[in-house]
Amino acid sequence: MLQNRDVVGYRKYGVSSQQLPNGSSADRVRRELAAADRQRRAGAADLVLWRAAPLAAVLCIAVAAAGRWRGWSAGWALALLSLAAAGLTTRWLLSRRARTLSDAVAAGIDETAGLGGELRSASWFASADTAGPWTDHHLARAATRLAASDWTRLFPVAPAWRAKTVTAILVVCTLGLALVLPRHHPLLTSEVGRLHAATGSLPSASAADALLPELQKQLEALLAAAERTGGPPSGTPATADDIRRLIAALGTLRDAGKLQDLARAMSERPVPRPEDAPKAMQALADRAQKAAQKPGVAADVRDALEQVSDEMADAAKAADPSRGPASDAGPATAAKSDSKAASPAESVDEASIEAVSEADSGGGAGIVMMGDQDAAAGKGSPGLGLGGGSDTSTSGGQMAALEAALRRETVEASADDAGANVQTEARRKTEQGRAGVTYAGTAAATFDRGRTAPPPPVPEGRRAAVQSYFIRKQ
């Protein structure tokens, strides 16, 4: 329509109420038109503003939450909040400024106000160099009629109380999330510490101190739950996320060197001397290991407890320089060795499994017949060694745990689809196999350690992240 306006030679005019002198009907018409246009745009601008403001506030609070979660600086959320406020304010101000009033603007206001075309016609004559009794009369009547118009009623500014309230709440939440929450929420802080650990920087000691009581409480609850084997009571971590956060918090404490404090705090007996801290840590590691081996413990809880045990054992080892090379295998291995010594049957089981593994690596299927030295005497009950064997003690708790583990593995294995010809393949291998029935005295396959390389050690900074990665998700 611009070209139409050019065709008819319509002249635009830019006026504001400040520029207009009091006087002729044309001036009054222009002033009223400018006022009406300003009022109309104010209403429209407010409408847009209070529609956009809650959305901008939602965006800000989302960025603030993500920033707290990801460890960004609070400045990002505040900067975005400021930017959004500045943008909306600028747009609001721009929409209210004086502008060129065209015929389209006059027509729109005329139609909305129901003036029957009088404003549109008068606005054109007010800007044109036409004079005459009829034009003057037209302008005078239009000016009088426009002056009687209540533009605030015709173009009301929406109060938008709901939008304003929502925006205010969201802004306050954004500020709180960005500025207040990190100093008071230990779990979120532990996430920050975890991420700091992942990026190689150590968390602050104050954050670790703040984390310690909450972690102690949660760990006590987890241990108690596992030792009771009745599932997690209320208040303990129950979801994978909770456990992951707990492990991450543990990593934060470890990185901050506060595991000793945790062990001392959780020790049943007071540990006044710092040199006794490794013992307390080892005791906590053992407690966690035993709790993890309790039957009926959920898999993720067991994994978490084993990880707690590993962390504590490692920390105890690192803190106790008096420990010899025998303990290099770690507390878990030490515990395993201890249990081997205490239970010959378990040792036999381990040997049996190791023998089978070595026989497999030799290329043939082998069955190892192993037995307890007391089996010939007919003492003891049958054990779990492949090919037979016996055990002097049933170790009911461990057996139940092993049974549960095997059942779970069986269930999981049954879900795997090995393919239609798996039996054929198995039969073919059996028919072609040349392995002997027994070769208890077989030697392990030669293993050239010189050609092997140990797995790369996990950097301390990545340790917590790797641990949390391998936690089974529910």
Add this chain to the structure above:
Amino acid sequence: MTTSIAVERSIEQFRDRFLRITQEVGRRIVGHEEVVNLTVTSLLAGGHVLLEGIPGVGKTSLVHTLADVLHLTFSRIQFTPDLMPADIVGTNIIQEHSHGGTFFEFQPGPIFANVVLADEINRATPKTQSALLEAMQDVSVSVGKTTYRLEQPFLVLATQNPLEMEGTYPLPEAQLDRFFFKLKVQYPTEAAMHDIIDRTTRDAGPAVTRVVDGAEILEMRHVGRAVPIARPVQAYAIRLALGSHPASPYATPLVKRYVRYGASPRSAQAIVLAAKIQALNRGQAFVAIDDVRAVALPALRHRILLNFEGEADEVNTDAIVAELIAGVATE
């Protein structure tokens, strides 16, 4: 202030006279308020009207009543195939002097009246129809070497029957274009029929009084032309006229498909003039878009020439104009 009061008084006077004319015509003509309104509008704008309708709907009665109300001279010409131009404009006849000898004296035809009813105009031959051209356009007639001015106000009200087309001569475009409005006189409603029968089946029909004379009509014409029109509103009227041409950027789909030639510039003149009269009739001193819209249909419908496809599909030009009014932007 004085001029404003004078203008205000002019508007009120115009409105009052307009109202009196329509009310007085309405005492005899029932159910055709819009036709009466637009006929008076055309009269005050200085245009001529083509009334189209089936027989018996009151076309001729409307013209008779209008002439009675306006206190104007009235003549009626019944157009037939053997009607000659001289029968309309008049002719020179031989007269004898009292002292002997003869001379030619011009005998004015029925065209020499203020209100001329050209009844069933499409039954006359084009040659006879064209006798009206000069009178309608220039308000004068030429006989021989002499041109005679017609008395103002001069109004031709022609009627035609849209059904009986056999033996008729459709008006040429040049003559159609000279009609300010083409009004369709519709069949009256049932309620209007009651009023018509009540008024026309008595001993004495409803009498009308003369409310306006020729001088007052001329004054009203002058007032009507003084109404200012804003350029954007005038641009809309022009766009309506231009949009009736298929090659125009304002053309609507129906125009592009069915129209061969659109309305002439006379149509825009008619629209603007009639819109001014309508504005005064509303008591306003300005022309609004709605005034233009109100008169666009009667001003454009007879000025649009359909193409072959439009004729074959029996497209009504009213639909084309209605689409134009709805489709052409007002800004």
